[in-house]
Amino acid sequence: xxxxxxxxxxxxxxxxxxxxLIGSKRIKQQNLLIAIASYVFYGWWDWRFLFLILFSSLVxxxxxxxxxxxxxxxxRKALLWVSICVNLGFxxxxxxxxxxxxxxxxxxxxxxxxxxxxxLNIILPVGIxxxxxxxxxxxIDVYNKKLEPTKDFLAFMAFVSFFPQLVAGPIERATNLLPxxxxxREFVYKDAVDGLRQALWGLFKKVVIADNCATxxxxxxxxxxxxxxxxxxxxxxxxxxxxxxxxxxxSDIAIGISRxxxxxxxxxxxxxxxxxDIAEFxxxxxxxxxxxxxxxxxxxxxxxxxxxxxxVRNTFIIFIVSGFWHGANWTFVVWGALNAIYFLPLLxxxxxxxxxxxxxxxxxLPTIREVFQMATTFFITLIAWIFFRxxxxxxxxxxxxxxxxxxxxxxxxxxxxxxxxxxxxFAFIEWLGRSGEYAIEKIDFMKRPVRWCFYFxxxxxxxxxxxxxxxxxxxxx
Amino acid sequence: xxxxxxxxxxxxxxxxxxxxxxxxxxxxxxxIPRRTIDNTGIQKYIIxxxxxxxxxxxxxxxxxxxxxxxxxxxxxxxxxxxGDSYIENFMNPNExxxxxLLKKRMSDYNFMEAGRSGVSFIEAMEIxxxxxxxxxxxxxxxxxxxxxxxxxxxxxxxxxxxxxxLEKNQIIYGEMKSPGLKKVLYNWKLLYYFYNRYPINFxxxxxxxxxxxxxxxxxxxxxxxxxELFKFIKINYNTSNKTLVFxxxxxxxxxxxxxxxxFKTIVLDSSKDNKSWTFDYDSHxxxxxxxxxxxxxxxxxxxxxxxxxx
Numbered sequence: 161x162x163x164x165x166x167x168x169x170x171x172x173x174x175x176x177x178x179x180x181l182i183g184s185k186r187i188k189q190q191n192l193l194i195a196i197a198s199y200v201f202y203g204w205w206d207w208r209f210l211f212l213i214l215f216s217s218l219v220x221x222x223x224x225x226x227x228x229x230x231x232x233x234x235x236r237k238a239l240l241w242v243s244i245c246v247n248l249g250f251x252x253x254x255x256x257x258x259x260x261x262x263x264x265x266x267x268x269x270x271x272x273x274x275x276x277x278x279x280l281n282i283i284l285p286v287g288i289x290x291x292x293x294x295x296x297x298x299x300i301d302v303y304n305k306k307l308e309p310t311k312d313f314l315a316f317m318a319f320v321s322f323f324p325q326l327v328a329g330p331i332e333r334a335t336n337l338l339p340x341x342x343x344x345r346e347f348v349y350k351d352a353v354d355g356l357r358q359a360l361w362g363l364f365k366k367v368v369i370a371d372n373c374a375t376x377x378x379x380x381x382x383x384x385x386x387x388x389x390x391x392x393x394x395x396x397x398x399x400x401x402x403x404x405x406x407x408x409x410x411s412d413i414a415i416g417i418s419r420x421x422x423x424x425x426x427x428x429x430x431x432x433x434x435x436x437d438i439a440e441f442x443x444x445x446x447x448x449x450x451x452x453x454x455x456x457x458x459x460x461x462x463x464x465x466x467x468x469x470x471x472v473r474n475t476f477i478i479f480i481v482s483g484f485w486h487g488a489n490w491t492f493v494v495w496g497a498l499n500a501i502y503f504l505p506l507l508x509x510x511x512x513x514x515x516x517x518x519x520x521x522x523x524x525l526p527t528i529r530e531v532f533q534m535a536t537t538f539f540i541t542l543i544a545w546i547f548f549r550x551x552x553x554x555x556x557x558x559x560x561x562x563x564x565x566x567x568x569x570x571x572x573x574x575x576x577x578x579x580x581x582x583x584x585x586f587a588f589i590e591w592l593g594r595s596g597e598y599a600i601e602k603i604d605f606m607k608r609p610v611r612w613c614f615y616f617x618x619x620x621x622x623x624x625x626x627x628x629x630x631x632x633x634x635x636x637x
Numbered sequence: 638x639x640x641x642x643x644x645x646x647x648x649x650x651x652x653x654x655x656x657x658x659x660x661x662x663x664x665x666x667x668x669i670p671r672r673t674i675d676n677t678g679i680q681k682y683i684i685x686x687x688x689x690x691x692x693x694x695x696x697x698x699x700x701x702x703x704x705x706x707x708x709x710x711x712x713x714x715x716x717x718x719x720g721d722s723y724i725e726n727f728m729n730p731n732e733x734x735x736x737x738l739l740k741k742r743m744s745d746y747n748f749m750e751a752g753r754s755g756v757s758f759i760e761a762m763e764i765x766x767x768x769x770x771x772x773x774x775x776x777x778x779x780x781x782x783x784x785x786x787x788x789x790x791x792x793x794x795x796x797x798x799x800x801x802x803l804e805k806n807q808i809i810y811g812e813m814k815s816p817g818l819k820k821v822l823y824n825w826k827l828l829y830y831f832y833n834r835y836p837i838n839f840x841x842x843x844x845x846x847x848x849x850x851x852x853x854x855x856x857x858x859x860x861x862x863x864x865e866l867f868k869f870i871k872i873n874y875n876t877s878n879k880t881l882v883f884x885x886x887x888x889x890x891x892x893x894x895x896x897x898x899x900f901k902t903i904v905l906d907s908s909k910d911n912k913s914w915t916f917d918y919d920s921h922x923x924x925x926x927x928x929x930x931x932x933x934x935x936x937x938x939x940x941x942x943x944x945x946x947x
Binding site for chain 1: 644652
């Protein structure tokens with residue numbers, strides 16, 4: 161079920177009403193409702209893959225309990241590896257099997273040998289990368305004794321399958337979300353209104369910004385050989401806003417809806433396009449994934465504590481794995497590697513934590529230096545997005561080569577003023593609200609009529625500019 | 638919770654008002670004129686209505702006789718034009734209607750249109766029977782393949798269209814389709830906007846009602862029925878001053894059959910034109926398309942009228 165679908169607009173009020181009718185005193189029943197609703201939500205896409213979530217939940221729940229009762233380190237480690245193998249095994253099979261087979265066959269061909277292994281017609285279960293990482297975080301935290309394993313399977317099922325964030329995150333840590341299933345959730349008016357507001361803003365980002373930018377990004381990327389350098393730049397620009405609007409929009413909707421049910425999810429985006437360097441960008445983009453890799457991969461590998469070699473190795477590993485997490489294609493690997501190259505100089509010069517505060521904090525306008533820094537960061541990000549969006553690495557290089565020609569300075573063939581106007585409006589609102597959790601969080605200072613007029617404007621824009629209903633990009637990851 | 642529900646309801650109510658205002662102000666949906674069935678069983682529009690068509694700046698208007706477009710200043714030397722949504726032509730301004738376009742080309746004649754979407758061939762003949770009281774020198778009936786299929790209940794029964802039951806030799810007049818719902822939708826523009834934008838998918842029902850364009854083999858199987866239809870028309874209607882204007886790419890079988898039963902025919906041909914006659918988003922003719930149609934109809938019509946000594 162998509163957040164931007166009619167079905168969801170019917171589904172949500174029904175679940176919301178039943179949930180609060182059950183009452184906050186009956187936690188178990190509320191958890192049961194969440195689990196059922198989540199399975200319906202997921203099964204709407206393909207019910208067969210519900211067994212996968214159920215199996216994954218059962219395995220990690222059982223291992224969690226066994227880890228608690230087991231003291232022998234070797235056995236504990238073995239249990240952890242069972243969980244890792246099962247979860248990553250599913251992920252590897254569904255997501256990467258064909259990629260590895262193709263790559264193996266290609267490498268044999270490259271060395272003049274023929275290898276005949278058939279690829280399989282595999283459907284990638286929606287959101288598998290998200291819930292796999294979520295359940296893994298549970299087992300690892302229990303193993304590291306950072307978290308007490310739960311005995312309540314219903315709560316655990318609800319935690320793994322929690323519908324607002326099941327298919328595209330934020331990737332919740334068990335330490336943050338699971339305990340919320342064990343305690344009473346109260347309906348708080350302010351939180352519910354705030355949640356609705358955030359969901360509305362998310363829907364605007366997705367439907368108005370991302371889907372409309374997608375039309376032009378697809379048009380340009382799919383016919384890249386037909387366009388001038390300036391139009392190709394425009395295509396990359398549209399994709400940058402498409403992916404940001406799409407993914408951060410989904411996160412906003414997920415966080416907003418969770419608040420309606422009394423849950424607090426982690427922030428996933430913090431205005432990344434206002435970053436002054438790439439390190440800041442990565443502290444603000446897909447925060448739940450970056451911190452997951454930091455905590456469960458980068459730090460166990462030694463982080464930045466070792467010598468230069470170690471730093472370089474670990475940085476490349478984390479960025480490449482992060483790229484690979486996004487999809488089974490070399491484009492994502494190159495995208496990850498490119499970001500590692502952007503990031504390394506800052507790390508090696510110890511300047512990766514220079515910009516930890518908010519840009520132009522307490523001011524309306526940034527300084528010229530900040531503008532330059534933000535523009536540079538945005539531009540190098542834009543170049544990296546070309547790899548992310550391209551069908552293959554060769555196309556990405558050709559795209560960049562064709563972009564940096566003299567035609568970069570001519571008027572673009574595609575220049576949709578309305579969409580550019582909407583993107584400007586969006587960027588303006590994001591800039592004004594950059595000190596909040598999300599752009600319109602602090603709108604509360606306005607009087608209600610003004611506030612509501614703004615909401616009406618968003619709703620009207622959502623309905624007026626609804627393009628073709630498009631799936632969220634991150635569903636495929 | 639009470640406060641939340643109260644404010645949510647208030648917000649939705651205000652949103653509905655704002656939405657209604659925006660939809661009306663921006664003409665986000667077309668205004669659709671209300672219909673009525675006259676005492677002869679013909680479905681036409683309630684007179685003197687006006688409204689906007691989505692995407693156009695022009696206003697459509699229903700005349701005193703219940704048909705879209707202006708009435709001629711005189712009924713002398715009258716040529717009537719009957720057809721479905723192509724003649725109704727809400728999507729184009731009045732100057733792009735067949736009547737005014739033909740008048741420009743044949744100023745000695747007066748033209749009157751009677752168009753309504755969904756009109757079948759038999760219904761067009763019924764309309765022509767009533768318009769014959771105005772003693773037109775010629776009647777142009779614009780038709781395509783579907784108009785023939787939709788005329789016969791034995792091929793597909795359609796409640797809202799006038800059809801003929803060939804077994805009983807009986808005309809079955811169309812009924813108003815969901816008049817209550819239509820009344821609500823026409824008045825509550827926002828609801829109509831959502832209804833258009835997010836159509837409720839009664840997939841099986843629609844499939845059942847859909848008339849698929851039969852292939853040639855099926856046409857052959859149906860030819861007896863269509864032939865019977867023409868025979869019925871020949872006996873029961875005056876066909877001597879009727880000219881059938883066939884849309885481009887109409888099945889040649891129908892054209893042949895019409896000629897065999899005494900109709901004059903004009904066959905439109907868009908194949909030699911590099912420019913499309915239709916809208917990108919809709920199969921109806923643009924103003925350019927209507928102009929080309931009028932050019933071709935004028936040529937055919939002048940020949941017939943010459944033959945009649947006009």
